[in-house]
Amino acid sequence: MKALIKPNEYFQKSTYEEEKSKLFSQIWNFVGFISDFNQVNDFVVSNVSGTPVVVQNLKGTIRAFKNVCSHRHSIIQTTQKGNRPLMCPYHGWAYNEKGIPFGIPKKPLFSFTNEELECLKLEEYEIEVCGSLVFVRTTKNKISLKDFLGNFYPEIEKMSTNFGKLIDVNEIEIKANWKIIVENTLESYHVALIHSETFQKLGAQGLDFVFDKNNSLWDAPVLVKENEGKQAKIYKPYQKRDYKIDGYKHLIVFPNILISSTYGISFNLSHIIPVSEGISLFKSYVFVTKKDDEDKNEIIEKMFEDSLIHFNRKVFDEDKVICQEVQKGVQYSNYDGQLSDEERRVGYFQEKYKQYIPEVL
Structure with missing residues (x-):
């Protein structure tokens, strides 16, 4: 399918001004x-x-x-x-x-x-x-937060209520339009090339997408189960947690909040903040779920937390590089862009975006 957001909407100042008044204010x-x-x-x-x-x-x-x-x-x-x-x-x-x-x-x-x-x-x-x-x-306006989040409200409520210890806050300035960064997070098509030594190894895969209101969710199995091999010892203190999932879950709160979790043990909330038409601030918060202090092993927990921080920062650094290359390219592109089935969440995001910003100025 053809992309709905045109190349010039990623770098045009007039589009950025429209977004402030017609999207983010609403x-x-x-x-x-x-x-x-x-x-x-x-x-x-x-x-x-x-x-x-x-x-x-x-x-x-x-x-x-x-x-x-x-x-x-x-x-x-x-x-x-x-x-x-x-x-x-x-x-x-x-x-x-x-x-x-x-x-x-x-x-x-x-x-x-x-x-x-x-x-x-x-x-x-x-x-x-x-x-x-x-x-x-x-x-x-008349739309409550509950209406805005739609069927994902209970999921977001439960996920965020189980955010436990905040282990990292990472702020990155990215020389790319905020939409390029959001769209990058909404598809796994780029993972094999960009994240071959990081996210690819998690093995999240599939096209199990859910769409509701302006938001979407990806539910994905992963290669290794929570209690298999070395992970069994690492995850032992977290077995009594309230929020449990089998693999990886990633959702967008339209238009610029991304929340993800692996097993319901680690969580990431990413906030993509427009600074200008060509610069964004990427703020990432990494949490681990609330745990059973009776099963405490400070050394293992520290190793686990350090590995999470390193993993997330490496993935986002990899994304920063490619998003900046996309920002350079859109300024010269004569094509609308094409989307595959694996990029359906990108298409859905663009469709909802165009309801707020329907015309290219």
Whole structure:
């Protein structure tokens, strides 16, 4: 089948601007994990559809606001994450849990009425949670997060609830359009050449795809069963886990979140963040599932965790190289692109993408 996204849509600035206003502003955007907001005043900042957003635990409730002070327009929370009051670093304006200024230095010099203060409320955005994942939407519409995730909601909820120890956070700048990176993760056709010494050895295979709403899932058997050979000893501490699968599972939360697991023991969540039409930030989080501490072997666990980190980083470094080559090539291509049965998830992603961005400008 022919690809639906044209080559110029991977490098055209006007397409990137359309995506910010017509795609990312309309959908639920992943911004962090529940664990990021355990303490009052814990915060994470994000850029959602070109808008600076702060998500913060305010008096025990997670709220999301535009991260711009209503006094003189400074960014309020200036680091990626942390713990501090919702207070502007420029003149010290502090905001309450509703986003209304309540602590203003030299307040009598302003002569504000209560109504005027409420008009200076920070713009607030919707927050919803699935399992341990926190999502924000900057434009109101009737589609709840549960509707957006569709039939995959229970699966995502169960997977993310079983994220245990976070063993690695890997950030890579990739000189490629975000869609090229997403599409690369949605097919295994490239695995034999690009990942011959890494992912290929897992032996994930088959065309067992499930499609629902904007999202898709790949369920794949692997070469070695969980409790065969050397793996039996490595995986022994994880036998009482709640989430168990036979092989490898990979799903996309449209348009740019990828969640995968092997056996339900190791998990990866990858967030592909557009920086510009030709640059993306790839953020990868690697977890191991919650385990039985009665069967603890620190040496084996450390070896297992180190091998997971090395495996994931190597795979993503391999993907970075080829995605950057694709980015170079699309700028000169006269072809629409062709998709095989093994690339059906790419075609489905493109079909859903075109519902938001129907025209090439």
